[in-house]
Amino acid sequence: MKTGKQKLLIASKVLFVLFVALVIAFYIFRDAVLQQTIAKVSNEMQVEYNSSFTIKKASFNGLSGLNLSEIILVPKNADTLFKIQKLRTSVNLWHLLTGDVQLGTLEVQNGFVQLVKKGKVRNFDAFLKKDNQTELRDEKRDYAQFAYRIISKALNLIPTDMILGNLSFRLDDNGKKATINFQKLRLINKQLETSIQVQTNTVSQQWKIKGFADPRSKKADIRLVNIDTGAIKIPYLDERFNLKSSFDSIRLSIQNIERDGDELHIDGFMAIANLKLNHPKIASKDVVLKNAKFDYRFLLGSDFISIDSSSTVLLNKIKFHPYAAYETGEDTIYKLKINLPKMKAQDFIISLPDGLFTHFQGMEATGTFDYKLNFAFNQNRPNQLVFKSNLKKENLKITKYGAANLNKLSGEFMYRALIKSVLQRAVLVGAANPNYTPLEQISPYLRKSVLTTEDPSFFSHRGFITEAFKQSIVKNIRTKKFSRGASTISMQLVKNAFLSREKTVSRKLEEILLVYILENNRIVSKERMLEVYFNIIEWGPNVYGIGEASRFYFQKTPSELSLNECLYLARIIPSPKKFMYQFNDQGMLKDFAIKQESFLTSIMFRRGLLTPEDTIYKSLPILISGPAKSFIKFKIQDSTLIKVDSLANDDEFDL
Numbered sequence: 001m002k003t004g005k006q007k008l009l010i011a012s013k014v015l016f017v018l019f020v021a022l023v024i025a026f027y028i029f030r031d032a033v034l035q036q037t038i039a040k041v042s043n044e045m046q047v048e049y050n051s052s053f054t055i056k057k058a059s060f061n062g063l064s065g066l067n068l069s070e071i072i073l074v075p076k077n078a079d080t081l082f083k084i085q086k087l088r089t090s091v092n093l094w095h096l097l098t099g100d101v102q103l104g105t106l107e108v109q110n111g112f113v114q115l116v117k118k119g120k121v122r123n124f125d126a127f128l129k130k131d132n133q134t135e136l137r138d139e140k141r142d143y144a145q146f147a148y149r150i151i152s153k154a155l156n157l158i159p160t161d162m163i164l165g166n167l168s169f170r171l172d173d174n175g176k177k178a179t180i181n182f183q184k185l186r187l188i189n190k191q192l193e194t195s196i197q198v199q200t201n202t203v204s205q206q207w208k209i210k211g212f213a214d215p216r217s218k219k220a221d222i223r224l225v226n227i228d229t230g231a232i233k234i235p236y237l238d239e240r241f242n243l244k245s246s247f248d249s250i251r252l253s254i255q256n257i258e259r260d261g262d263e264l265h266i267d268g269f270m271a272i273a274n275l276k277l278n279h280p281k282i283a284s285k286d287v288v289l290k291n292a293k294f295d296y297r298f299l300l301g302s303d304f305i306s307i308d309s310s311s312t313v314l315l316n317k318i319k320f321h322p323y324a325a326y327e328t329g330e331d332t333i334y335k336l337k338i339n340l341p342k343m344k345a346q347d348f349i350i351s352l353p354d355g356l357f358t359h360f361q362g363m364e365a366t367g368t369f370d371y372k373l374n375f376a377f378n379q380n381r382p383n384q385l386v387f388k389s390n391l392k393k394e395n396l397k398i399t400k401y402g403a404a405n406l407n408k409l410s411g412e413f414m415y416r417a418l419i420k421s422v423l424q425r426a427v428l429v430g431a432a433n434p435n436y437t438p439l440e441q442i443s444p445y446l447r448k449s450v451l452t453t454e455d456p457s458f459f460s461h462r463g464f465i466t467e468a469f470k471q472s473i474v475k476n477i478r479t480k481k482f483s484r485g486a487s488t489i490s491m492q493l494v495k496n497a498f499l500s501r502e503k504t505v506s507r508k509l510e511e512i513l514l515v516y517i518l519e520n521n522r523i524v525s526k527e528r529m530l531e532v533y534f535n536i537i538e539w540g541p542n543v544y545g546i547g548e549a550s551r552f553y554f555q556k557t558p559s560e561l562s563l564n565e566c567l568y569l570a571r572i573i574p575s576p577k578k579f580m581y582q583f584n585d586q587g588m589l590k591d592f593a594i595k596q597e598s599f600l601t602s603i604m605f606r607r608g609l610l611t612p613e614d615t616i617y618k619s620l621p622i623l624i625s626g627p628a629k630s631f632i633k634f635k636i637q638d639s640t641l642i643k644v645d646s647l648a649n650d651d652e653f654d655l
Helices: 004-049 093-097 143-156 237-241 345-351 406-410 444-454 466-479 489-498 505-520 526-536 545-554 563-571 576-582 591-606 627-631 639-654
Strands: 051-061 065-075 082-091 103-118 161-173 176-188 191-200 204-214 219-226 244-247 249-260 263-278 287-300 304-307 312-315 318-328 332-344 364-378 386-400 413-419 422-429 538-540
Touching: 004 051, 004 065, 143 249, 143 263, 143 287, 237 244, 318 345, 332 345, 345 364, 406 489, 406 505, 406 526, 413 489, 422 526, 444 489, 444 526, 444 563, 444 591, 489 505, 489 526, 526 545, 538 545, 538 576, 545 563, 545 627, 563 591, 576 627
Parallel strands: 103 161
Antiparallel strands: 051 065, 065 082, 082 103, 161 176, 176 191, 191 204, 204 219, 219 249, 244 263, 249 263, 263 287, 287 304, 287 312, 304 318, 312 318, 318 332, 332 364, 364 386, 413 422
16 A cells, blocks of 8 residues: 555656646647737737737747747727837746746847827727726725736736847827837846937937846836936926926835735835926926935735825925825725824925925924824715814924015015016005005904905914815815815915915915914914905905905995995905906896895804894995996997987976
């Protein structure tokens, strides 16, 4: 009777014989199998993708080597998608027999891959269609399993040794062209070295990628630098999106890709030096970030994708730990948490990217602070939005202001609105200006009306209204655009007095920081802030401040304004230059304006800001009597009717 060891030995011998037999059979019939495979792929490309796929010559080299020449893929009625003159590769035979393709070596000479768009026709559209037969819409995807499978297959297709020569990647988007030509790429003994020519309509540069890459152990550390002098300019983005961008170098390190139970961990870091961005929506100047590093730890599970809180972002001297997650368990939830540990205020100021915070340049501060943000949005329950922002400071004090000197609000200063980068006429904010109006000389009705429409909790908040922010975020997410803001009077004051009206990321970030400093360091009183606000905001075409506005519309002083006139002035603040559209051709308020006025009045009644006695004369119509009257389009009466009326009046006079 045979022992267990003897049985195991016999089984091993049988498996070895079968393996050898398979190898011999594969070797004998491999040319026929290769031609059948090419024909199958060619037929699939024709049937499924309406494309022509051809290989002029294909042959084996040794046991696992493969030589191909003139490989061409051309979609019907479109430009060639790719063409490779010569390709030599080898595969891992054992992996191939188990159904997994793993490249050993790869050599490619003279070829190109190109994406072309002409009008609305793209040469790669056929390959973007979804396979409805295999797509299971009702079945949730296991993110960890899916990502690990895709990463493993992708890494297996990266050979351990590779030589590319004159291989180009081309992009032509209706004349916006970019070509990245790998003149040389060598991956030998895990060491990567390249020589790359980049050419667009506006850029011509030589790049180099060098470093370490080991696809089998799932590790890499590579760096992209410019061979020429100057920074690396990112191609195509400038022509396509009007985004000018460049950097000195980028480094990417993948240190670990590991499956741990139901989770997938991806660890490493990314670093970039002297990143420069220029776009009208970002800032009016170049934005420069000297040094940035992201030590990342991505976690993927069956129903979530996240950046773990152990990750670290370093922006110059600013260091914080982000946590971001996308969860698809019972509900679809987006989460973001930021933990900025205690740091010196001055280190924070000097670390702000150049060009993004121009009004802070030259600012100095003492003390320290730390900051925490907690945000969560449930797509199925949007009203349960979580938004918590907490800043703790210790001995924080501004010792010197930059371009935005908030102390100027305490005294007399010259104000000039900046509209579309054009400075408007100067307006003196002070008693020497005859139109300047102290707060106590402004009609109480106007103060109450403006506070109701613009910022009901102005005297109690510290610059921001958390609930308004939450409602704004919910609506913006629902509409997928910035359709609603959460601006307080404090924010409007800072925007008008210190910043431009341009809708950029820079202006909004500066506004938030300046408002926080203004409101939390008691630089001026709330009453003074409101007084300055009333005297500088735009209230019509080339009309600034309530002194000018009351005369422009009603030929009155601000203290003489009636309730109806105050309600009108409060309502037009969002669009003062379009005030004329509030009136019909008889010079009377249109129905929509009357409804807005009634709605505002009812709110003020509910809040106890008005009494029945206040509305005794409310039924009287608004009469525009000042220079604003010339902006309203009145209906021209028939001249014959005017003459008849005149004659009738004359006869009546004679009698």
